Amino acid sequence: MHIDTPKKLEQWRRDCRKRQDSLKKKILVCLGPGCLANGSDKILDEFKKVLKDKKAKDVSLEAVKKTGCHGFCAQGPMVVIEPGGIFYAKVKKSNVAEIIEKTLEKGEIIDKLLYSDPDNGHKYTDYKEIPFYRHQVRISLRNCGQIDPDNIEDYIARGGYAGLAKVLTDLRPKEVIETIKKSGLRGRGGGGFPTGRKWESCAQIEAPIRYVICNGDEGDPGAFMDRCIMEGDPHSVLEGMIICAYAVGSREGYIYVREEYPLAVINLQKAIETAREYGFLGEKILGSDLSFDIRISRGGGAFVCGESSALMKSVAGEVGEPRAKYIRSVQKGLHDQPTVLNNVETFATVPVIIDKGADWFVSIGTPKSTGTKAFSLAGKIRNTGLIEIPMGMTLREIIYNIGGGIPDGREFKAVQTGGPSGGCLPADKLDLPVDFDTLTKAGSMMGSGGMIIMDDRTCPVEVARYFLEFLVHESCGKCVPCREGLLQLYKYCTKITRGEATEADLALMERLSKTIVTASLCGLGQSGPNPFLSTVQYFRDEYLAHIRDRKCPGGVCRELIQYVINDKCTGCMACLSVCPVGAISGEKKKLHVIDQDKCDACGSCHDVCTFAAIDIK
Amino acid sequence: MAHITINGKVVKAHEGEMLLAVIKRLGIDVPALCNHEAIEPTGNCRLCMVEITRPEWEGWKKNVTSCLYPVEDGLIVNTHTPELLEIRKTLLDLQLARCPNSELIQKMAEEYGVHETSYIANVEGDNCIMCYACTRICEVLGKSAISAVMRGQKKVIAPPFGEEPVDCIGCLACAQICPTDVIPYEDKDGIRTIWKKKFELVTCKNCGKTIVTRDFADYLIEQRRIPHEYFETCDDCKRLELAKKMGGLITKAAEVAV
Ligand SMILES: Cc1cc2nc3c(=O)[nH]c(=O)nc-3n(C[C@H](O)[C@H](O)[C@H](O)COP(=O)(O)O)c2cc1C
Ligand code: FES
Numbered sequence: 028m029h030i031d032t033p034k035k036l037e038q039w040r041r042d043c044r045k046r047q048d049s050l051k052k053k054i055l056v057c058l059g060p061g062c063l064a065n066g067s068d069k070i071l072d073e074f075k076k077v078l079k080d081k082k083a084k085d086v087s088l089e090a091v092k093k094t095g096c097h098g099f100c101a102q103g104p105m106v107v108i109e110p111g112g113i114f115y116a117k118v119k120k121s122n123v124a125e126i127i128e129k130t131l132e133k134g135e136i137i138d139k140l141l142y143s144d145p146d147n148g149h150k151y152t153d154y155k156e157i158p159f160y161r162h163q164v165r166i167s168l169r170n171c172g173q174i175d176p177d178n179i180e181d182y183i184a185r186g187g188y189a190g191l192a193k194v195l196t197d198l199r200p201k202e203v204i205e206t207i208k209k210s211g212l213r214g215r216g217g218g219g220f221p222t223g224r225k226w227e228s229c230a231q232i233e234a235p236i237r238y239v240i241c242n243g244d245e246g247d248p249g250a251f252m253d254r255c256i257m258e259g260d261p262h263s264v265l266e267g268m269i270i271c272a273y274a275v276g277s278r279e280g281y282i283y284v285r286e287e288y289p290l291a292v293i294n295l296q297k298a299i300e301t302a303r304e305y306g307f308l309g310e311k312i313l314g315s316d317l318s319f320d321i322r323i324s325r326g327g328g329a330f331v332c333g334e335s336s337a338l339m340k341s342v343a344g345e346v347g348e349p350r351a352k353y354i355r356s357v358q359k360g361l362h363d364q365p366t367v368l369n370n371v372e373t374f375a376t377v378p379v380i381i382d383k384g385a386d387w388f389v390s391i392g393t394p395k396s397t398g399t400k401a402f403s404l405a406g407k408i409r410n411t412g413l414i415e416i417p418m419g420m421t422l423r424e425i426i427y428n429i430g431g432g433i434p435d436g437r438e439f440k441a442v443q444t445g446g447p448s449g450g451c452l453p454a455d456k457l458d459l460p461v462d463f464d465t466l467t468k469a470g471s472m473m474g475s476g477g478m479i480i481m482d483d484r485t486c487p488v489e490v491a492r493y494f495l496e497f498l499v500h501e502s503c504g505k506c507v508p509c510r511e512g513l514l515q516l517y518k519y520c521t522k523i524t525r526g527e528a529t530e531a532d533l534a535l536m537e538r539l540s541k542t543i544v545t546a547s548l549c550g551l552g553q554s555g556p557n558p559f560l561s562t563v564q565y566f567r568d569e570y571l572a573h574i575r576d577r578k579c580p581g582g583v584c585r586e587l588i589q590y591v592i593n594d595k596c597t598g599c600m601a602c603l604s605v606c607p608v609g610a611i612s613g614e615k616k617k618l619h620v621i622d623q624d625k626c627d628a629c630g631s632c633h634d635v636c637t638f639a640a641i642d643i644k
Numbered sequence: 645m646a647h648i649t650i651n652g653k654v655v656k657a658h659e660g661e662m663l664l665a666v667i668k669r670l671g672i673d674v675p676a677l678c679n680h681e682a683i684e685p686t687g688n689c690r691l692c693m694v695e696i697t698r699p700e701w702e703g704w705k706k707n708v709t710s711c712l713y714p715v716e717d718g719l720i721v722n723t724h725t726p727e728l729l730e731i732r733k734t735l736l737d738l739q740l741a742r743c744p745n746s747e748l749i750q751k752m753a754e755e756y757g758v759h760e761t762s763y764i765a766n767v768e769g770d771n772c773i774m775c776y777a778c779t780r781i782c783e784v785l786g787k788s789a790i791s792a793v794m795r796g797q798k799k800v801i802a803p804p805f806g807e808e809p810v811d812c813i814g815c816l817a818c819a820q821i822c823p824t825d826v827i828p829y830e831d832k833d834g835i836r837t838i839w840k841k842k843f844e845l846v847t848c849k850n851c852g853k854t855i856v857t858r859d860f861a862d863y864l865i866e867q868r869r870i871p872h873e874y875f876e877t878c879d880d881c882k883r884l885e886l887a888k889k890m891g892g893l894i895t896k897a898a899e900v901a902v
Contacts, residue, residue, distance in 0.1 A: 350686075504795050504796045505686070505776070506687065507689055546707070
């Protein structure tokens, strides 16, 4: 089918909705990365198999849908039954028959599969009431977990391509740019550059050709927002790019996806083909004068290739190394032509802004950081997963209301935002609102949306060392301050964690960081010292404890800690049998002892002890 | 013509030429390790950073690499602010940690008061400072036989797949442009070895001195239209021949040539 007028699109949308409504029940099985790792594909197959064999009342085979990430990865594999948003957590293949029989056929709720609040045991039926979801506002993730990414009708039924139709019928390119400018949308890839202004600069430059590129490199380890959008709602990215193409006057676009995201590539490719088939891509889009097509470019997975100038080189088939940007890429980007580069989440947000208007978007978030931001919650937090919050929500609200706080009765120590070159914020910064400028001012940054929570058994020096190691590996190696400077910071952090550093070393690191920040060629080096700078700013006493007292207050740095058995020991011999170096001696039902000369502080005994009888000193 | 102010002095410069070129022309001592007139600037060493501002920036300033920053009319440039001196000192200190045995780096660092690196020195590495001069000159020759491969500390200059570089013609441009002399080559028994590749050498038919490799001669004959007689004799013998032709000068020129 070819949709060649906006009117036909609306007709088709009505048909799609009718078809969706005729499915009285819908079974949404999450195939996002988290649930998939726990075997949700088997659950999907089981639903299909059982429903094929048995003719269930009111439930057709089409009612079973695979979706992208639903967000609450900690509770996966998850199955949601609509209508009603009935949320079944940690579903097993063996539960499938029962779900069909009870919930789908008889409308009964299966209590044992519901999510229950670990604090008060309260059980929730509708997922929208669960605190994890209740505090979220989903714009870029609006369709993730709600639609089958392969089924364009699902996207259309939920308002897909309405934004595109609106720009093509009602708005001139300039007006589109004005709308985006007015919405205050800032780039979600990390820098927070105003998107409308970027588009405007690009559109103003005389050139025979302009490019639109979507940055799907997502190099932050642990972050997976962009991945989930590309996998779970690919058309929203395409629609945002097509709107941009119209606004800046481009005919050619690229989506740069890292090699490690094969499913994103597959789903985007399918979406591109479907979009061409229906007339959303290609010549004369929706019967208008706009012609635009998109190709996928696959990146080798280097962190630095997410940087704009490196990415454009990589798309052009050259080595992905950043260049100095005294001439900006909106002027001279891909193949030296004016180019707009935006992040996946940025593009996915655009159609909604067009559809609902700039004022609506401005009403969400804060005056200087409008709208919402997606984050992936990871680390020592109960509700790991994918979330989207209005800008301005405090870190505390995110971590405690949505994230459910710190597990195992431990205490919060720090939150790391902004990816490897972001920063760590301590407990007294928990009430800071999350927006671009506040996080930067506090010594961290928004980044693309990774959020790692750390508990009291974390050593800030070790954290800095860990991220610096990552950056040392990922530095492209071209410019001196980044390549050599970060290496030195890493080496000195290692020295500190071993208790071998002096206070003079610390002062040297701080001086060196300044040069790395000002003299590095690209954003990687310029923000590279952040893991060190933010931890030394907020946890200086712990740095000094390593240096002066040769102690690691977090109880992490092996060279600086001792494991000691206290009198809670029942003599169960568990630690004795796991110790890899045979440092523990003792008899059954008698107090065990650790020989400090033999012990290499691996912590196995501590992990295995169920009586809290091993202290870290 | 553009007018820019460098260290308080108004000077004329060509719009679009790089700031470093102007600075060098004025004889101002700004160090630069990766810059060379024969190749495109890439900004690897960061030593040439200068501070720029404009009247309309209302006091806002920024540091830029002068080898990559084009002249714009009205620019105000400072080359020796305390911050820049600290940056250069730190950069040379870091280079010295990477290449503690490089005489050039030792000398340059010394000029900034660094007699010994303040950092943890690399004891194993060679003297490659990763300035890309070699790969860029190779690119200028249209060959790109070598390139910078891998990332971070593992980054090395190497031929594709670490094998004998297919496109190398043994011209020695890379070895000659290298500021720290780390690209080894050998001419022995009529054979040149560089990047582990062996080349036949063309020698002077009169005196037997090495001229160029056969591959480089072929390249110059084909690509640059240099007559092939040019590679029959070496430069010295050519000069001698010329002198002979010029009669009266014979004796004197012969003396000079010998
Ligand atoms: C080292 C480095 C890595 C980056 N990685 C990414 C990335 O993975 N994804 C991304 O969207 N932006 C990344 N960026 C930011 C991009 O350079 C660019 O600013 C962004 O894609 C622009 O899109 P936006 O304005 O929509 O955020 C990175 C920047 C640097 C310096
Ligand atoms: S000369 Fe400018 S960076 Fe090296």
